Amino acid sequence: MQLQLALDLVNIPEAKELVKEVEEYVDIVEIGTPVIINEGLRAVKEIKEAFPHLTVLADLKIMDAAAYEVMKASEAGADIITILGVAEDMSIKGAVEEARKQGKKILVDMIGVKNLEERAKEVDEFGVDYICVHTGYDLQAVGKDSLEELHTIKRVVKNAKTAIAGGIKLDTLPEVIKAKPDLVVVGGGITGQKDKRAVAAEMKKMIQQGE
């Protein structure tokens, strides 16, 4: 089980500081959608250059023009690129094909997918690398989480790795670990804490113990 640090509400210098603080405890660094909106793919490039040993995920949440956007994120140094599960089949297949050419991976974000079980089976057949259930900020605000959805995809996904994101904190991590996703994505649960390093270290320890 891997730990992904999601960086959403920072600029590039702040992102670098944050990664420096916790890098020994995280496996993947996510350059979040708001960072890419504010800073462009330059954020991906600068983080990859500063931390070449870390796996960098570009959270583009691609909806269209998938092959082109995967190519651009790959050129910037992303190792993993995200596309939405609600995108057209052709877009997801195009993303996978381009990622294979570039030697990169695709994570499908299932945010907003209504027919989760059926769609997870379909995208799993397209050869994607990760399928991620995700409660976005807007639903977190009304108390939702993705644990039930994780159980659903764990049941039906045969090829891809499973992942979970959205509002995971130290106190909710044990339940998540029990469900055994391959990847746990944590943003505010680390970045919003006073002692980020200590929280990341504790999360890593809990994850290792849960394996």
Ligand SMILES: O=C(CO)[C@H](O)[C@H](O)COP(=O)(O)O
């Ligand atoms: O993709 C995102 C928002 O759309 C976030 O990166 C993801 O939800 C993880 O952050 P947090 O743990 O703060 O919810």
